[in-house]
Amino acid sequence: MEEGKPISNIDDELRQILAEFMVEVIKLEELVEVGRKFLVRFQQALEFLRRPSIYESSDLVKSIAKANETKRVNAYVQAGCLNAYDSTLSVGQLNTSLSDLHDCVTKSKSIIDELKNLMDKAGNALCMTSDDQLETEIQASEAIGSEKLDGVGCASYMAVIYSMVKQDYVxxxxxxxxxxxxxxxxxxxxxxxxxxxxxxxxxxxxxxxLKQVR
Structure with a gap:
């Protein structure tokens, strides 16, 4: 902190940093939901490929296949009663979903790095060197309620939220x-x-x- 610099200016600076921080957190929240959809799509595609063969699990299908022993039916049975097109589509979906998930994680890592930069910027503005020192202030910050946070309170929220989202990312x-x-x-x-x-x-x-920056 610069000597003689008004506390109110430092508080305003920290509130602005918190606002920038929360914009990145929102971006991260959106990526988490996108990643969840990719993961579910990967799960569905893999489970489709693993589904039991209709031919092996149904006496009715066996009797129908036996009664209609055409080249097409025989080929279908030999393939495990799985449509080749659907299987190919599922394999493609697996590869695409996995690639999308890796891309999603890479983007999340960039946001995590930016959050760390903003948190460090806030710490430097307060001349603090210990994240633990920031985290101990969270109870005092919560007691403020709907009032505006001071600089320490803003930095406290950033430290706690960063710790949470970093663990989530890992x-x-x-x-x-x-x-x-x-x-x-x-x-x-x-x-x-x-x-x-x-x-x-x-x-x-x-x-x-988020209420503090709206």
């Missing part, structure tokens, strides 16, 4: 890195659930921060 990155055509149904179900639940995110804190 979880998503690990999920995407572990995906493959060999991923089990149980794994995919758990990944989709965790992506949707976002266990590291406290929505109330994000909403409180």
């Amino acid at each position: 979880m998503q990155e690990k999920i995407v890195s572990s995906l493959s055509f060999k991923s089990s149904s149980g794994e995919l179900e758990s990944y989709c659930l965790m992506w949707s639940l976002r266990p590291f995110i406290n929505d109330d804190i994000i909403r409180q921060a």
